Structure formats: structure tokens, C-alpha cells
Amino acid sequence: MLAQVKLPHWSRTIPENWVTIDGQNALLTVPFAADERILEPLKQHSELGQFKWTLKRIIAKLPNSQPELPMTFGNVIVVSSGKGGVGKSSVSVQLALALHQLGANVGILDADVYGPSLPTMLGGQEEKLEINAQQKMIPHQRHGIWVSSLGYLTDTKDAAIWRGPMASAALQQLFRDTKWPRLDYLIVDMPPGTGDIQLTFAQKLPITGAVIVTTPQTVALADAEKGITMFRKVGVPITGLIENMSYYQCSQCGHRDAIFGTEGGAKVAQREQVPLLGQWPLDARIRSGLDEGKPLVAEQPEHELSLMMKDSAAQLAAELYQQAQTKPGRTQ
Numbered sequence: 001m002l003a004q005v006k007l008p009h010w011s012r013t014i015p016e017n018w019v020t021i022d023g024q025n026a027l028l029t030v031p032f033a034a035d036e037r038i039l040e041p042l043k044q045h046s047e048l049g050q051f052k053w054t055l056k057r058i059i060a061k062l063p064n065s066q067p068e069l070p071m072t073f074g075n076v077i078v079v080s081s082g083k084g085g086v087g088k089s090s091v092s093v094q095l096a097l098a099l100h101q102l103g104a105n106v107g108i109l110d111a112d113v114y115g116p117s118l119p120t121m122l123g124g125q126e127e128k129l130e131i132n133a134q135q136k137m138i139p140h141q142r143h144g145i146w147v148s149s150l151g152y153l154t155d156t157k158d159a160a161i162w163r164g165p166m167a168s169a170a171l172q173q174l175f176r177d178t179k180w181p182r183l184d185y186l187i188v189d190m191p192p193g194t195g196d197i198q199l200t201f202a203q204k205l206p207i208t209g210a211v212i213v214t215t216p217q218t219v220a221l222a223d224a225e226k227g228i229t230m231f232r233k234v235g236v237p238i239t240g241l242i243e244n245m246s247y248y249q250c251s252q253c254g255h256r257d258a259i260f261g262t263e264g265g266a267k268v269a270q271r272e273q274v275p276l277l278g279q280w281p282l283d284a285r286i287r288s289g290l291d292e293g294k295p296l297v298a299e300q301p302e303h304e305l306s307l308m309m310k311d312s313a314a315q316l317a318a319e320l321y322q323q324a325q326t327k328p329g330r331t332q
């Protein structure tokens with residue numbers, strides 16, 4: 001019977017060991033972040049729908065690009081864009097918050113040394129990071145996720161002048177010297193571009209998968225492809241692509257306008273055979289929440305835009321797991 005059911009974002013049949021039936025109660029246990037919407041197809045099924053379904057997540061630790069390093073960071077997902085200003089930090093923040101709402105323990109590292117924007121987007125800029133006796137930074141907790149950013153340590157004006165090896169070293173230090181709690185996912189907001197810093201970072205960190213953010217604009221797409229090539233060269237799998245600012249959506253009348261062109265990101269995803277994780281609109285409600293340190297996903301989790309972003313996060317979590325299953329490596 002399970003073979004007849006198709007779960008959202010899951011391309012295979014449901015493994016039998018995911019399902020436990022006890023009398024009238026049925027339990028679905030998934031190895032990735034998910035919300036109750038994953039149960040819908042089971043509830044809709046003519047026979048399986050007679051059970052009372054509940055969801056449990058036991059999030060798997062997946063292999064990463066540095067097998068020799070201990071897996072203390074959970075699954076590391078880097079969010080990258082070939083071009084600046086396409087919304088990489090906004091997407092990182094909203095994906096992290098969405099994964100948390102899908103039942104995961106999530107951290108986010110602001111690796112954008114040129115313009116750390118997480119303290120603005122998540123709030124609490126004025127609070128400095130504490131350093132413990134072992135010289136480890138204690139991340140802040142904002143809206144339920146753990147955050148570490150140079151923006152909490154230095155004046156952001158100073159960060160902007162960091163270049164080359166110094167920026168690269170600072171990033172690695174921030175990554176290693178933060179005392180993260182037990183995490184299921186660590187989202188890393190990378191500096192924009194595909195230069196030496198990004199390449200060094202991609203080579204040295206234990207990365208589970210990369211998410212590429214682009215707008216549909218032609219100039220951004222060429223850079224997105226460069227990003228995909230860079231990660232593939234160093235053996236980091238591309239978990240998916242998010243097309244941000246896909247269309248402008250008027251928050252008053254709902255009118256849509258494709259101001260940056262149409263479907264550019266979707267076409268790159270298809271050409272590169274990378275999953276398209278979402279096409280997010282350019283919408284004032286997304287921007288205003290981030291400007292105030294109160295992202296929409298955290299403030300209004302049931303808003304239609306928040307549900308859309310959570311859908312992308314659910315697809316990301318399922319893809320990450322599925323891709324890891326098709327590659328040799330270990331799963332803890």
C-alpha cells in the first residue's frame with residue numbers, strides 16, 4: 001500500500017521502516033526536517049487515511065566534503081551566489097528559520113565578511129558575542145536559531161576592508177571557533193562571488209551541500225553557473241537552486257510583474273540538472289521584516305509567503321538526504 005503513496009519532495013517509495021502502525025495510530029519517522037504537510041498524502045489515502053497519523057523526525061547526519069574532520073557541525077549547507085545583491089543573505093536567513101520550524105536544530109554562520117548583514121536581519125546588532133574560557137565564541141540565539149557573525153564582533157565598517165587571505169582566515173576561524181550546540185543543520189551565508197576566498201572556503205570546510213541563489217536576470221545567471229562549476233570542481237554537491245526576486249508581487253493588489261525576466265533560474269537549474277528549490281517573489285513584506293530584524297517566517301509562520309519558503313526548506317532537507325543516499329559515504 002505504501003508504494004502507492006507519493007510524499008512531497010520525496011521521489012522514491014516510502015521505506016517500510018519509516019512507518020510504524022499501532023492499533024489506530026500510525027507514525028511516520030523521517031530522517032530530515034519536515035512539517036505536518038508531509039503527512040497529507042497518507043491522510044488522503046483511502047485505506048491508510050483511516051489511521052491517526054503523527055510525524056517524527058530523526059535528522060540524519062550526512063557525509064560531507066571533508067570526511068576526515070569530526071562531524072560536530074551537523075549538516076553544513078553553504079548558500080552562495082555568483083553575483084552580489086541577489087538576496088543570498090535574505091534567503092540564508094529565511095531558510096535557516098524555516099528549517100527550524102520544520103523541527104530542526106539550526107545554526108547560521110554569517111561568512112559574508114564584506115558586509116555581514118545577519119545582525120540586521122535577525123536583530124540584536126548591539127549585543128556582542130561572548131568568548132568563553134576556551135576562547136570559543138558563544139553564538140546568539142535569535143528567533144530559535146543560533147547565529148554567529150563577524151557583525152557581532154567588529155564594527156561592520158572594519159569588515160568591509162578585509163581582503164584575500166585575511167578574510168579567508170577570518171572565515172575559517174569564525175567557523176571553527178564558534179561553540180555551536182548540537183545542530184542538525186548549519187547554514188553558511190557565503191561572501192558573494194566565485195573568487196579565491198570562496199574557493200578556499202569551499203575546499204577547506206566540511207560541506208554537505210550547496211544552495212545557489214540567483215535572480216532570473218541574464219547577468220546573474222552566468223555568475224550562478226560559475227558558482228555551480230566551482231563547487232562541482234571541489235567535490236561539493238549542489239543541493240539546489242533558488243530563484244529569488246522571480247517576479248515583483250504588489251503587496252496591495254497582488255499584481256505580478258517579471259521585472260528581472262522570466263524563468264532564468266529555472267532554465268539554469270534544468271540545464272545543470274540541479275533541483276529548483278523555489279521561485280521567490282520580490283515582495284515588500286519579505287524586505288520590511290528583514291530590515292527590522294523580524295523576518296516574516298519567524299513573525300508570521302502561517303503567512304502564504306512563509307509557507308512557500310518552508311516548502312523550499314522542506315525540499316532542501318529532503319534533497320540533501322536523497323543526494324547523500326546516492327553517493328558513497330557514511331551516514332551517522
Ligand SMILES: Nc1ncnc2c1ncn2[C@@H]1O[C@H](COP(=O)(O)OP(=O)(O)OP(=O)(O)O)[C@@H](O)[C@H]1O
Pocket residue numbers: 081083084085086087088089090091112115117191192244245280281282283284286287288290291
Ligand atoms: N525576495 C525579496 N523580496 C524583497 N526584498 C528582498 C528579497 N530578497 C532580498 N531582498 C532585499 O534585497 C536586499 C539585498 O538582499 P541581501 O542582502 O540578502 O542580498 P545579498 O545577495 O546577500 O547581498 P550581498 O551581495 O551584500 O551579499 C535586502 O535589502 C533584502 O531585504
